[in-house]
Amino acid sequence: MLQLPLSIVFFFLGLLFGSFYIAVGLRVPKKESILPPPLHCPTCKQRLLPIELIPVVSYLLAKGRCKGCATAISPLYPVMEGLTGLGFVLVYLRYDLTWETLFGVLFVSLLAIITVADLAYRLIPNRVLLPFFLLFLVGRFFWPYGDASYAAHLIGMAAGFLLFFLLALITRGGVGGGDVKLFAVIGMFLSPPLLILTVFLSSAFGALYGLALLVSKRVTRKSMIPFGPFIALGAVTAYLYGSDINWYLAVY
Template sequence: MDGLSFTYEGGIVIELYDVADMRLLLFFLLGLIFGSFFNVVGLRVPQKESIIYPPSHCPKCAAQLKPRDLIPLLSYFINRGKCRVCAASISPIYPVMEAVTGILFTGVYFLYGFSWETLMALLFVSLLVIVTVSDLAYRLIPDKVVFPFWGLFLVLRFFIHPNETYVAHLIGMALGFILFYLIAVVSRGGMGGGDIKLFAVVGLYLGYPLLLLTILLSTLLGTFYGILVMIFKGAGRKTEVPFGPFIALGSILAMFRGYAIIEWYWHLF
């Protein structure tokens, strides 16, 4: 049997889902739950708060959230984006990042099925979601988040590298670090230390061919967004746009479609 089906009295058989669909759903739900946790990590770690204590509470009135307020994605809509106690607005970042994590986890399963690279990719998108939350909230990419993933990838990539050699991953790490370290020196602080370290980890994870594509994509997307902000908000050149979310976006594009994009690009000429 490759799925769950219900037979009604009239003999009508309804296939609810097959096994593949069920796994997709499983990865999506897993992503929602982890996404909800990544919001907490991304918001608390830069504040030097524990990620387990105190339990989730309204940032405005400190009312402790009840189980029904903690259902990923759904609670936000059930409570209409407001705290049930003090009616303070809850940031839409929460449900958005939960949904994004759900979609990314599902995408990882689509891409790699059940393999060791699946584990690597789940870790990688987890890192990207957490640093995006931190960077959006505080303009900060915390070392305490980046370093553990850096160490983990350094070890795991030695054993798990289906697309590139381990050396290509190490070159990616070195390139990511050196390139952006130089940019930081030349631009005198135009590039944050967190961005440099994140690019090193991205290079380590993706290997240098996809790192170069990631740099191109995230810079293009970041610049495009910066121009839009200037047009619509009339902001001056000093307006700081957090770069972390664009590094994350570029990395995701490179991870999912990178080799296809590179091939498409070569065939243009």
């Protein structure tokens, strides 16, 4: 009976936090405060009204442009707000009101922030990764994921780091240092089987997107594409549906 009302609550919480996470992802890499003076248009400096701060709705009402100077507003804002809201809802529907739901919301939060930062600057900041890593390092000691042991989480962390550290050495810059550390954090959060699935899914998503861009001639083979968003997509897919996917792969 409470599932629909709580889903709505989680969605709106995701919208609100998603708006904040965009600010974090854009400001932390530039070493700016995440609690600045009243928000304003970066072009004309006009202060935003309260109605212009409503996630997604304000973008639609303004038709994607600043009311002061008519400068186009990046669609990154409504897209990430909506995806964060969706992520919060899916975590709740998957894990109900449990401690795992809290961890899941934190995991989605991390992935939202690093996606914004990587898209904007091709950078995954240590100042974002470290707090979440410490939360997961301590939290998984008390509440491991599913049937996994705490040792399994530590193994996942080490495996995620070492695998992508080796890939970074082999590709000589093809894999960034931020990606290496992100996979260590993901390995700490997930169990090793889901870490492996994350690697597979993120690689598949990234390859398909890159192929689509090549076919459409929007990039060349030497173009650099941020990998963070695909890691995020692969990780959240593995986290929410990994047991179902692993079961399917085992059958076929």
